[in-house]
Amino acid sequence: MSNDLPKETLVGFWRDMHRIRAFERSAAYQSTLGKIYGALHSYEGQEACAVGVCAALQAGDYVASTHRGHGHSLAKGARMDRMMAELFGREDGYCRGKGGSLHIADFGCGMLGANGIVGAGYAIAAGAALTAKQSGSGRVAVCFFGDGAVTRGTFHEVMNMASLWKLPLLMVCENNGYAQYVSTTETMVFRSVADLAANYAVPGVHVDGNDIRGVFQATVAAVARARAGEGPTLLELRTERFNGHSSGDPQFYRSKAEVQELRRSRDPILRLEGELAGAGLLDDRDAILAAVEAEVTAAVAFADAAPYPAAEAVTQDVYA
Amino acid sequence: MREITVRDAIREAVMEEMQRSPGMIVMGEDIMPGAFGVHAGLGEMFPGRFLETPISEAAIVGTALGAAMTGGPVIAEIMYSDFLAVCMDEIVNQAAKIRYMTGGQARVPLVIRSPIGMTRGVAAQHSQSLEAWFAHIPGLRVAMPSTPADAKGLLKTALRGEDPVLFFEQKLLYGEKGPVPDGADHLVQLGTAHVAREGEDVTVVATGLMVSKALEAAVELQRSGISIEVVDPRTVSPIDFDTIYGSVDKTARLLVITEATLACSVASEIAASVAEHRFNSLDGPVRRLGSPFVPKPSTPTLEKLAYPGTDDILRIVREMVPRRTR
Numbered sequence: 001m002s003n004d005l006p007k008e009t010l011v012g013f014w015r016d017m018h019r020i021r022a023f024e025r026s027a028a029y030q031s032t033l034g035k036i037y038g039a040l041h042s043y044e045g046q047e048a049c050a051v052g053v054c055a056a057l058q059a060g061d062y063v064a065s066t067h068r069g070h071g072h073s074l075a076k077g078a079r080m081d082r083m084m085a086e087l088f089g090r091e092d093g094y095c096r097g098k099g100g101s102l103h104i105a106d107f108g109c110g111m112l113g114a115n116g117i118v119g120a121g122y123a124i125a126a127g128a129a130l131t132a133k134q135s136g137s138g139r140v141a142v143c144f145f146g147d148g149a150v151t152r153g154t155f156h157e158v159m160n161m162a163s164l165w166k167l168p169l170l171m172v173c174e175n176n177g178y179a180q181y182v183s184t185t186e187t188m189v190f191r192s193v194a195d196l197a198a199n200y201a202v203p204g205v206h207v208d209g210n211d212i213r214g215v216f217q218a219t220v221a222a223v224a225r226a227r228a229g230e231g232p233t234l235l236e237l238r239t240e241r242f243n244g245h246s247s248g249d250p251q252f253y254r255s256k257a258e259v260q261e262l263r264r265s266r267d268p269i270l271r272l273e274g275e276l277a278g279a280g281l282l283d284d285r286d287a288i289l290a291a292v293e294a295e296v297t298a299a300v301a302f303a304d305a306a307p308y309p310a311a312e313a314v315t316q317d318v319y320a
Numbered sequence: 321m322r323e324i325t326v327r328d329a330i331r332e333a334v335m336e337e338m339q340r341s342p343g344m345i346v347m348g349e350d351i352m353p354g355a356f357g358v359h360a361g362l363g364e365m366f367p368g369r370f371l372e373t374p375i376s377e378a379a380i381v382g383t384a385l386g387a388a389m390t391g392g393p394v395i396a397e398i399m400y401s402d403f404l405a406v407c408m409d410e411i412v413n414q415a416a417k418i419r420y421m422t423g424g425q426a427r428v429p430l431v432i433r434s435p436i437g438m439t440r441g442v443a444a445q446h447s448q449s450l451e452a453w454f455a456h457i458p459g460l461r462v463a464m465p466s467t468p469a470d471a472k473g474l475l476k477t478a479l480r481g482e483d484p485v486l487f488f489e490q491k492l493l494y495g496e497k498g499p500v501p502d503g504a505d506h507l508v509q510l511g512t513a514h515v516a517r518e519g520e521d522v523t524v525v526a527t528g529l530m531v532s533k534a535l536e537a538a539v540e541l542q543r544s545g546i547s548i549e550v551v552d553p554r555t556v557s558p559i560d561f562d563t564i565y566g567s568v569d570k571t572a573r574l575l576v577i578t579e580a581t582l583a584c585s586v587a588s589e590i591a592a593s594v595a596e597h598r599f600n601s602l603d604g605p606v607r608r609l610g611s612p613f614v615p616k617p618s619t620p621t622l623e624k625l626a627y628p629g630t631d632d633i634l635r636i637v638r639e640m641v642p643r644r645t646r
């Protein structure tokens with residue numbers, strides 16, 4: 001194994017990916033118990049994308065997310081207990097239970113929101129990048145989006161504008177090969193999202209999204225470019241969606257064998273774990289797993305104990 | 321008469337009209353089996369005529385419009401009606417006005433089918449009832465079926481017409497069963513209301529899911545001696561005012577119910593028209609019931625406060641009817 005990054009960084013990656021997976025599995029289970037009211041879009045399989053990208057960011061940097069946003073929130077610094085409380089629809093959730101999974105946001109850590117509208121994050125992230133640029137704050141903004149979202153017109157509008165204005169923006173495509181129940185090879189003529197960048201005079205970078213080192217390093221370079229005032233970068237992270245599109249998707253469009261093979265050969269957590277263990281760097285394994293488990297258990301207990309919002313809340317926060 | 325679900329009634333309408341019009345196409349995201357499974361089994365019957373699209377709503381509706389102007393009929397399916405917000409130019413500035421702007425040259429056999437309204441916990445961007453936006457635009461027609469028979473008959477009529485139609489299907493109604501006439505020529509004209517229940521004391525005008533809530537309330541009210549007449553306009557553009565006025569002439573009281581945010585809703589339009597044209601028939605103020613002026617919250621405890629329910633109907637109707645008539 002190449003000892004490219006310090007041990008603490010790599011072990012931290014492994015732990016943070018685990019946190020996301022443990023959260024997703026717990027949420028899926030709580031959903032089957034009827035504790036979570038709306039649908040969930042699981043991030044399992046894509047953990048290296050959120051963790052690798054967010055590890056290269058500072059606390060003040062911004063992230064705009066998607067319908068599949070739990071991983072982005074956790075990686076950017078949101079607390080697990082308040083996230084679980086949001087999924088449970090409770091007052092102590094990040095959005096007072098009003099947003100649920102689809103709209104989780106924690107502005108305190110720069111997470112500007114999951115989104116129910118595919119492709120809505122581009123321009124919001126570009127706007128955050130614009131503030132950063134105008135104010136000279138040195139912050140950057142990241143827009144996460146799926147491969148399916150590239151066919152929204154706003155992608156092209158924002159790529160042009162962000163390049164024109166040299167905005168400190170990272171456009172991060174998590175290409176998991178699917179948009180809901182359809183393979184995106186059936187809905188897009190271009191085989192590479194990153195290659196589109198050239199049309200907008202922006203660097204486009206292909207990365208294996210399940211190789212967390214690669215994700216991290218590509219993001220570090222893009223962030224440096226953005227902070228230096230050189231403008232946006234388009235990163236395409238090739239990754240995998242281990243579960244259905246959302247809870248309750250029976251996945252008729254792909255075989256069980258395909259999913260099993262992905263889980264076996266493309267798991268970003270197992271991949272890093274194998275490398276770390278091989279190099280003898282994972283001596284704390286059991287302690288880390290126990291700590292993550294304890295955090296999840298505490299998050300569920302917190303959510304369970306939190307009250308539902310009072311009736312008055314329904315009319316609050318419509319306006320300032 | 322046989323009973324089928326709203327979902328199957330829509331599927332039959334699509335199938336029969338595909339058979340009738342060889343030029344008809346259907347396009348949208350995840351088109352097989354389509355939003356809420358409406359197209360299940362139809363792909364094999366009509367190869368090449370169900371077009372899987374990218375996530376590109378503006379291009380979906382825009383190309384559907386261009387295809388309708390030069391061929392058609394065309395169905396554009398938009399997975400949730402909230403997403404119509406991203407293709408409003410194609411609907412409002414293009415499809416709605418092209419016939420008028422070109423002095424009647426354009427024909428637009430275009431139907432935009434889209435699920436509408438409440439369902440569990442999906443929050444502010446997947447629950448809205450936006451029919452008033454479209455009812456406000458000259459050139460568009462807006463259908464909101466509440467039964468399987470109306471869903472089938474209205475959709476078939478829409479597909480045989482030459483005007484762009486927004487066809488809104490309430491998500492909780494897809495699985496509801498009801499009688500549907502046999503035969504490929506069951507049509508329901510747009511702009512014809514249906515009296516879903518006759519009554520004497522109060523006219524209740526309701527659309528979509530609210531029709532079933534009004535009918536539920538009617539049974540309960542009957543027990544306390546109040547008889548309501550439930551009128552379902554079936555389309556909110558055009559609105560069959562004659563039927564509504566006729567009912568108000570009989571009952572002298574009107575409650576209009578909508579699932580949409582009440583402010584500037586179709587219910588407001590109906591209430592205003594009755595107040596304007598039937599003032600002398602009325603024994604009391606026109607009442608309205610709709611959703612409060614808030615986005616839809618996700619959590620169940622707040623969600624139920626964000627929609628009108630049967631209890632609200634019971635309360636308002638009881639307020640409207642003086643004690644002596646009970």
Ligand SMILES: Cc1ncc(C[n+]2csc(CCOP(=O)(O)OP(=O)(O)O)c2C)c(N)n1
Binds near residue numbers: 068118150178245349
């Ligand atoms: C404008 C809009 N169109 C359609 C949808 C419905 N929808 C939700 S997620 C999704 C697929 C998105 O695919 P992708 O962008 O690849 O993200 P992934 O689910 O793979 O993470 C679709 C079509 C939506 N929410 N918004």
Ligand SMILES: [Mg+2]
Binds near residue numbers: 175
């Ligand atoms: Mg995808």
